[in-house]
Each structure stands twice: as C-alpha cells, then as structure tokens.
Amino acid sequence: MAGLEGMGQPRGHGRATAARWSPAVEDERALRALDLFGNPAEAEVPLPSRPESAATARRLAQVVVLRQWGLTPKLTEDAVLLVSELVGNAVRHTGARVFGLRLRRRRGWIRVEIRDPSRGLPCLMPVQELDISGRGLFLVDTLSDRWGVDLLPRGKTTWFEMRVADR
Template sequence: MVADRRGPAVEDEQAREALAEYGSPADHEVTIPSRSDAARTVRRLTRLVVIHQWGLSPQLSEVAVLLASELVSNAVLHTGASRFGLRITRTRGRIKVELRDPSRGLPCMLPVRPTDISGRGLFLVDKLSDRWGADLLPIGKYVWFELRVIDR
C-alpha cells in the first residue's frame, strides 16, 4: 500500500470524507460501491476505525488495511457485485473485518510461486491474519479475517 504523497493531513481528511459518505463500519455494516476506488475507500475507513476510533497501533492498522484491501480486490474482481458490505468489529483480544458480497462462490487460495504477479491476496490474508474464513448466507457470503489485539 502506498501512502498519500501529499501527507497524513490530506489522508486524514479523505478518510473523514469517506466516513461522512458511508458511515463507520464499526457502528454498522456500510455499503461500498464496487468501483475502481473501492479498495482505497476501504483502506481509509479501516485505518480511521483502527487508529482513530479505537486507538490501536499503527502497525496493527497497516496489517488490517492491507488485508481488507485484498478482500475488496477479490470481491471486485471475482464476484461481479455492484456493491458490497463492510463491517469491522472489536471484541476483547481481537478485531474482525468482514466483507459481504452477493456471490455464493467461496474464495479459493491458489498455490503461489515467487514469479507470480497476481493471485497473492488470499495467501497474504492466510499468512498475516490469525484466522480467516467465509460464511455462506442465504444470498451471498461473508469473507472475513481476524487479528489479535493486546488489550491493556
């Protein structure tokens, strides 16, 4: 992930604009249109929740942002959905990021070779999260991951 080159103040302002437009995924599931800027919107909302709303570490935020972005990229590329839902929850000892889409096709982690230029999203989710999975719904599914949080 590449940070906004104009600085943190600009990125914070863009995150606040995304929050004003979509709401907080920590308060309720927010609906994000499946567009080319969807991953950027999810990265901004995830960072805003993890760092600013919950006060968790920037390191945890970066992992959550990367993995949320990978889930979004998969949803945009593989489901044909016009929109998807994003929800981020925190319980004692963990955060959970869930992405809902209308497809019942389950994600499939493919073998990754060093020369591959794509197809690494679920590999990253698998290696960097503490747990991940997919839950089928009557229409669609949730794909999710969890990260451990050290509560003080």
Template sequence: MLGVREEDESTDTAWDLGLDPSAGEIRLPSRARSARVARRLTQRQLQQRWLLPAELTDDAVLLVSELVGNAVQHAGAAEFGLRIRRRRGWIRVEVRDPSRALPCHLPVREMDVVSGRGLFLVDTLADRWGVDLLADGKCTWFEMRVSYRPVG
C-alpha cells in the same frame, strides 16, 4: 446499513460522511476506487477511534484491500459491504458480497507479481480467516489478535 452512492465520484465524499463500519455494514459500489475508501475507513476505525497499534492497523488495511479487491473483481455485483467488529482481544473485518462462489487460496509463485497473493497475505497476516456462506451471498472475514500494551 449506510452506504456510498454509485454516483459519488470522490472518495473524499465517503470519508467526509463520517461512516462508521463498526456501527453497521457500510455498502460500497463495486468499483476499484472503493478499495481506497475501505482502507481509509479501516485505518480511521482501528488507529484513530480504537487507538490500536500502527502495525496491526497497517496489516488490517492491507488485508481489507485484498478482500475488497476480490469482491470487486470476482463477485459481479453492484456493491459489497464492509463491517469491522471488536471484542476483547480481537478485531474482525468482514466483506460481504452476493456471490456464493468461494475464494480460492492459490499457491504463490515467485513470479506472481500482480495477482494471486490476496488470500496468501490474508492467511499469513491474519490469525484466523474464513468464509461464511449466506442465503444471499457470502461473508469473507479475517480476525486479528489485539495485544494491549500500557501507555507510558
């Protein structure tokens, strides 16, 4: 398990560490700035390393931001974990935190500008999503289909 220390003030520090969320869980501090690190790690993994389409990558980056936001805002822990997996035709993104409280999928009203849209977006953009309760917390995850198009 790799991680970014709490005292790392610059998100660029994490970027420069060359962390690979597909090799194992990356531990990040439960701070708002960690959402930026998680987005950058996801974008790099999907688009630069796995050469997946930009549209899929953009959607996954948005959903990572939502799951990380929930973990930071609601889990009440010092850190959370990020892991990205790939299998034939699918990607899976997991955010683990030590809280066993389940996320709530609230109805979204037109006036909801700032909050309440996270799981609505996950439900809309992901092909599948869920929460696995663990002995030491939970893993909130989403999966997206990867359609391959020949290049050229």
C-alpha cells in the same frame, strides 16, 4: 456513485496529485470517507463494486482501527492491507454491484467482514515468487490470525480476524 467523487485522484491529475500525498491529506480523506459512507464499526457500510472503493474501504478501516480503536500503526497497516485484498477480490470476482464492509472488535480480537451476493468461494492458491497476481488470500492467510467464509442465504461473508492487545 456520486459519493465516491473526489475520493481518489481527480481526473487528469495523475502524478502531480500523487506527489502531494501527505499523512495529513490522507487523514482528511479518511475522515471524509467516514462522513460520506458511515462508520463500519457501527453498521455494515455498503460500497459500490468498483476498483476505487478499495481506497475508500482502506480509509474507513484506518480511521476505525487507528483512531477509534487506538490500535498500533503496524496492526493498522496490516488490517488496512488485508481490507484492500478482500475488497479487490469482491470487486474482481463476484459480479456484485455493491458489497458491504463491517469492522468488529471484541476482547482481544478485531474482525473485518466483506459481504457480497456471490456464493462462489474464494480459493487460497499456492504463490510463486514471480507471480504478479493471486497473492490476496495468501496475504490474508499470512498476516491474519484466522480467516474464513460464512455462506449466507444470498451470498457470503469473507472475514479475517487479528489478535490485539487490550488496554
């Protein structure tokens, strides 16, 4: 999909590009993602089921949670991490071509939803200290206040919620 062009590291730049990371550059990329894909706080944003979409979803979540909603950096960091985990699961396990990202806020809570066309349910597995994978739902379970799955006629929505202090 052409919309993802330039959202990750440019081809062939590897470590040289990573060395130039800065908050300002990341902020610029986040705002660009918002322009390209839309605001997931206003409507579900469809993203291609590709590994690089995790970075796009993280950037969109960061723009909404930190800038638009003005929530704390710690809450933003946790929410962005959990978005990445749920997107990774959607990309790896659903066989979907596209998934949807939606962020909602109501008094005292934020809710992040990932919708995909698979009706396969995610499974929280026990995690061992030396495990190198399988920690995604463990992190969601640990860092969110609640999470779950809503089955839909065609697919499911996996979601998590976090308590927030209202101003």
